[in-house]
Amino acid sequence: MIRFLMRIGDTRARRMLAAYLVVVTVATLLTSAAFVTLLPLTTALLSDEPASMLAPLGLLVAFAVLAGMCDVTATLIGQRAGARFILRMHQLIAERTARLPLGWFDAERTGSISNVTTRGVTFAANAPESMIRPMLYGLVPPTLVSLAMLRVEWRLGLCFLLAAGLVAVVYRWAQARDGRFEQAVDASDEEGAARVIEFAAAQPAVRAAGPDSLGERSVRTALAEQRTAKRAALIARNWGTQAYTAAGFAGLLLIFVVAVALTGAGRLQPGALVAVLILAVAMSTLTRNALPFGVGVGIANRALDALRSILDAPLLPEPEHPRTPADSSIELADVSFSYSPDRPVISGANFRMEPGTMTAIVGPSGSGKTTLARLMARFWDVDSGEIRIGGVDVRELGTRNVMAQVSMVFQDVYLFEDTLMENIRLGRPGATDDEVGEAAERAGVTEIADRLPDGFATQVGESGGTLSGGERQRVSIARALLKNAPIVLLDEATAALDIESEMLIQRGLAQLSGDKTLVVIAHRLQTIRQADQVVVLDGNGGVEAVGDHETLLTASPTYARFWAERTESMGWTIDAH
Numbered sequence: 001m002i003r004f005l006m007r008i009g010d011t012r013a014r015r016m017l018a019a020y021l022v023v024v025t026v027a028t029l030l031t032s033a034a035f036v037t038l039l040p041l042t043t044a045l046l047s048d049e050p051a052s053m054l055a056p057l058g059l060l061v062a063f064a065v066l067a068g069m070c071d072v073t074a075t076l077i078g079q080r081a082g083a084r085f086i087l088r089m090h091q092l093i094a095e096r097t098a099r100l101p102l103g104w105f106d107a108e109r110t111g112s113i114s115n116v117t118t119r120g121v122t123f124a125a126n127a128p129e130s131m132i133r134p135m136l137y138g139l140v141p142p143t144l145v146s147l148a149m150l151r152v153e154w155r156l157g158l159c160f161l162l163a164a165g166l167v168a169v170v171y172r173w174a175q176a177r178d179g180r181f182e183q184a185v186d187a188s189d190e191e192g193a194a195r196v197i198e199f200a201a202a203q204p205a206v207r208a209a210g211p212d213s214l215g216e217r218s219v220r221t222a223l224a225e226q227r228t229a230k231r232a233a234l235i236a237r238n239w240g241t242q243a244y245t246a247a248g249f250a251g252l253l254l255i256f257v258v259a260v261a262l263t264g265a266g267r268l269q270p271g272a273l274v275a276v277l278i279l280a281v282a283m284s285t286l287t288r289n290a291l292p293f294g295v296g297v298g299i300a301n302r303a304l305d306a307l308r309s310i311l312d313a314p315l316l317p318e319p320e321h322p323r324t325p326a327d328s329s330i331e332l333a334d335v336s337f338s339y340s341p342d343r344p345v346i347s348g349a350n351f352r353m354e355p356g357t358m359t360a361i362v363g364p365s366g367s368g369k370t371t372l373a374r375l376m377a378r379f380w381d382v383d384s385g386e387i388r389i390g391g392v393d394v395r396e397l398g399t400r401n402v403m404a405q406v407s408m409v410f411q412d413v414y415l416f417e418d419t420l421m422e423n424i425r426l427g428r429p430g431a432t433d434d435e436v437g438e439a440a441e442r443a444g445v446t447e448i449a450d451r452l453p454d455g456f457a458t459q460v461g462e463s464g465g466t467l468s469g470g471e472r473q474r475v476s477i478a479r480a481l482l483k484n485a486p487i488v489l490l491d492e493a494t495a496a497l498d499i500e501s502e503m504l505i506q507r508g509l510a511q512l513s514g515d516k517t518l519v520v521i522a523h524r525l526q527t528i529r530q531a532d533q534v535v536v537l538d539g540n541g542g543v544e545a546v547g548d549h550e551t552l553l554t555a556s557p558t559y560a561r562f563w564a565e566r567t568e569s570m571g572w573t574i575d576a577h
């Protein structure tokens with residue numbers, strides 16, 4: 001943990017952590033010294049010359065005061081270091097997410113970022129202050145006091161070491177057991193949360209299905225598994241706690257018996273016996289108090305692992321001297337791509353899109369239409385072959401240049417917590433209000449603004465004042481119009497829209513197409529009919545055919561079937577085109 005924190009901290013954070021560790025170590029050393037001074041103190045107190053206790057008493061007070069001062073200083077530095085590390089971790093996550101390939105962000109990873117950023121970071125950044133300190137107190141004084149005991153009476157010293165060793169062994173065993181159960185709890189927590197979220201999101205379907213539907217059953221099963229895992233972890237933890245508490249008491253008993261026996265045999269002075277008994281109880285308490293923090297350190301380490309997996313996620317290689325494209329053509333040359341080695345999603349794709357033309361991509365569900373469009377925007381790099389924009393491989397253009405060439409109008413349109421105006425301006429941050437207004441007008445967003453209480457100044461966003469699916473898509477079109485990139489990638493809405501939305505979106509798309517190279521993942525027959533060419537994916541990773549509508553009706557069985565099914569479901573006939 002400390003090594004990783006040192007790796008990610010900036011100079012100031014690293015210095016603070018190092019200073020904290022030094023001060024807290026000094027505090028534990030001074031505390032140990034104060035404890036050890038108890039031996040000469042009680043021995044002097046019960047000797048023939050009680051006044052000789054003044055020197056050890058003075059020492060003890062001095063050690064205790066200094067230890068207290070160091071401890072308070074450590075708290076102050078530790079808390080500030082924690083706050084600095086939280087800031088630093090947030091900064092690193094933000095920097096990394098800005099550079100990670102867009103393909104990295106799936107729902108699971110976005111969830112992991114949210115977990116790490118909220119709970120994980122706070123827990124891990126404060127771990128040195130809140131957990132490592134009690135653990136050091138549980139380790140350093142007992143070890144040093146045991147060594148001091150060895151000098152006073154070697155048999156007693158051995159007993160102290162034996163007692164500490166016994167607790168350590170039982171503790172490690174309990175920790176390993178606990179860790180296994182905690183992993184099961186983590187997995188069942190995640191599953192439970194996912195099922196409950198799914199259950200909430202799918203309420204219309206769940207209610208329509210009636211009682212005991214699949215949705216209800218899967219939540220019930222997940223919650224039952226969560227309960228079982230938690231109960232098992234709780235029982236395991238209880239056993240662990242009982243076991244090391246018992247080990248602690250066994251060690252204490254051993255020290256008591258041996259110390260009393262040694263005193264009886266005249267090998268230990270009664271004054272020293274008093275100190276030994278006090279020290280045994282104190283050390284046992286410090287050790288026992290420290291043990292539960294091991295669980296916390298385990299949790300903090302898991303949070304740091306999650307953070308590490310974000311910070312170490314591979315970036316796409318960027319060219320040293322990015323090239324510029326000659327025009328807005330797109331060409332796929334023998335492109336293959338897969339998310340996992342055993343399942344190719346695209347294999348051997350070859351086709352070209354001329355500047356200023358419109359290409360529709362069609363194919364069965366899961367055939368790779370979205371993947372193909374995203375590869376053109378360099379969400380990932382291809383496994384083999386080349387994707388060229390304006391004649392240049394996108395890897396030689398570099399992500400920044402690719403992004404400058406491409407506008408994306410996808411279905412998952414994110415609205416930031418800001419005004420409608422600013423949400424459109426995202427397309428081109430430097431745009432004036434007039435330019436934003438013009439793009440909004442062309443995309444049919446003015447109609448949305450007209451019915452909102454504060455027009456373009458109305459706050460919209462994910463947590464309130466959200467817009468409908470069709471309205472979001474119009475905002476996305478307005479952003480793309482504002483950006484005015486030469487290539488537009490569009491994932492057409494699959495959901496049915498009301499007539500007005502449909503009409504406004506079509507109008508917006510017509511505005512977008514203009515002189516742009518337009519690539520549409522097409523679901524609507526009208527869009528497909530408008531395309532200059534249609535790319536048909538066969539559902540097995542391949543491109544079955546590329547051509548215009550008329551040609552494909554005879555050349556591509558998949559296309560002919562697709563067209564027949566769609567026209568039939570819409571009450572059209574093939575002759576009607």
Ligand SMILES: Nc1ncnc2c1ncn2[C@@H]1O[C@H](COP(=O)(O)OP(=O)(O)OP(=O)(O)O)[C@@H](O)[C@H]1O
Nearest residue numbers: 103106339345363364365366367368369370371372
């Ligand atoms: N990020 C991802 N990680 C792993 N597999 C993925 C990912 N995205 C898509 N896939 C898989 O790749 C295949 C192609 O998915 P893609 O979304 O490109 O198809 P599609 O033709 O757009 O589907 P649909 O029409 O249903 O939206 C599917 O089997 C899908 O499960």
